[in-house]
Amino acid sequence: MVVLSKPTSTSTSVQYSYSYIRNCKTTTFPIIIPVVDLSKPDAKTLIVNACDEFGFFKVINHGVPMDSISNLESEAVNFFSLPFHQKQQAGPPNPSGYGNKKIGVNGDVGWVEYLHLTNDQNYNSMRLSLAFGHNPHKFCCALSEYMCTVRKMGCEILDLMAEGLNTEQKNVLSKLVMDKESDSVFRLNHYPPCPPEMGLNNNGEDMVGFGEHTDPQIISLLRSNNTSGLQICLKDNKSWISVPPDHNSFFVNVGDCLQVMTNGRFKSVKHRVLANGLKSRLSMIYFCGPPLGKKITPLHSLMKGKQSLYKEFTWFEYKKSAYATRLADNRLRHFERIAAS
Numbered sequence: 001m002v003v004l005s006k007p008t009s010t011s012t013s014v015q016y017s018y019s020y021i022r023n024c025k026t027t028t029f030p031i032i033i034p035v036v037d038l039s040k041p042d043a044k045t046l047i048v049n050a051c052d053e054f055g056f057f058k059v060i061n062h063g064v065p066m067d068s069i070s071n072l073e074s075e076a077v078n079f080f081s082l083p084f085h086q087k088q089q090a091g092p093p094n095p096s097g098y099g100n101k102k103i104g105v106n107g108d109v110g111w112v113e114y115l116h117l118t119n120d121q122n123y124n125s126m127r128l129s130l131a132f133g134h135n136p137h138k139f140c141c142a143l144s145e146y147m148c149t150v151r152k153m154g155c156e157i158l159d160l161m162a163e164g165l166n167t168e169q170k171n172v173l174s175k176l177v178m179d180k181e182s183d184s185v186f187r188l189n190h191y192p193p194c195p196p197e198m199g200l201n202n203n204g205e206d207m208v209g210f211g212e213h214t215d216p217q218i219i220s221l222l223r224s225n226n227t228s229g230l231q232i233c234l235k236d237n238k239s240w241i242s243v244p245p246d247h248n249s250f251f252v253n254v255g256d257c258l259q260v261m262t263n264g265r266f267k268s269v270k271h272r273v274l275a276n277g278l279k280s281r282l283s284m285i286y287f288c289g290p291p292l293g294k295k296i297t298p299l300h301s302l303m304k305g306k307q308s309l310y311k312e313f314t315w316f317e318y319k320k321s322a323y324a325t326r327l328a329d330n331r332l333r334h335f336e337r338i339a340a341s
């Protein structure tokens with residue numbers, strides 16, 4: 001495991017208004033997060049069951065080489081260890097670059113700093129070189145190798161999911177991510193240890209690292225170091241469970257786009273990250289997105305004469321509307337069709 005050993009530098013002079021939440025100690029019964037072994041024949045059934053039940057699962061035997069993961073992790077550690085003013089050279093984070101504390105542009109704040117990266121490796125390289133002040137060759141090689149192998153794993157998962165759903169075409173989902181116009185994004189999140197005087201407020205509530213939200217895309221592929229913090233919300237929409245970290249595995253989230261493509265059968269999972277008082281958390285998330293012009297509609301094979309629960313929209317239209325929302329908002333509400341009585 002790589003931990004940030006060098007002292008990190010974040011902005012300290014600006015006052016932010018952080019959120020705190022009661023870290024409800026979850027449910028009275030233990031919840032086991034589904035584990036899918038990609039090398040086993042029952043993977044497709046387990047994926048569909050996990051998406052039905054949680055919109056979330058863990059993947060083992062994923063085929064992403066450990067070297068590829070640790071190379072990018074150590075490059076990310078180096079980046080986040082740079083002095084704040086240097087990291088800022090790679091900002092702001094739209095569409096790619098460095099961000100600190102502010103998430104999106106609508107007032108959300110978290111105990112996190114991050115790098116937003118896109119599928120365009122030339123653009124990534126240009127942004128990173130502004131921070132490194134020299135050729136960021138090592139970082140960019142590690143990044144493009146990681147993105148390539150993780151995308152491949154994501155497509156394998158999407159093919160198994162499509163098979164498990166008995167769709168007409170096995171690659172109906174993965175082809176959106178393989179498309180050269182795919183609007184996938186990548187994010188490196190660094191949560192520095194939160195100082196004890198800030199970690200809890202007067203009501204004993206925990207500081208939020210990354211506030212509750214659903215991911216907009218099809219699926220998200222998350223890998224983190226061995227630091228806890230990630231929580232998911234159960235289908236009852238009120239119980240939160242902590243996800244035990246596992247640096248050897250990937251975690252998969254169902255996103256809003258997949259919720260629509262399954263006509264609401266799979267629900268995008270609400271999740272959040274709590275700040276950790278002791279250790280830094282480093283997570284790397286590949287968000288599998290469709291091309292901007294793609295119409296997001298339910299898969300034919302799942303409809304069988306049923307009406308779509310959603311109005312027709314393109315990924316571009318969804319994104320435009322989503323980026324005007326706050327993190328915790330329900331971004332699909334705007335696209336729901338009012339059922340005719």
Ligand SMILES: C=C1C[C@]23C[C@@]1(O)CC[C@H]2[C@@]12CC[C@H](O)[C@@](C)(C(=O)O1)[C@H]2[C@@H]3C(=O)O
Pocket residue numbers: 103104105106108185187213214215216217287322323324325326327
């Ligand atoms: C508050 C926001 C940040 C976000 C864009 C948004 O307006 C609403 C969705 C947010 C989210 C959540 C998942 C990913 O981290 C992200 C990159 C995405 O695609 O949607 C972020 C956006 C962001 O940080 O810009």
Ligand SMILES: O=C(O)CCC(=O)C(=O)O
Pocket residue numbers: 187189210215222224230271272273283285
């Ligand atoms: O950093 C994490 O572990 C999760 C962050 C997240 O949910 C996101 O960036 O969308």
Ligand SMILES: [Fe+2]
Pocket residue numbers: 213214215271
């Ligand atoms: Fe997320």
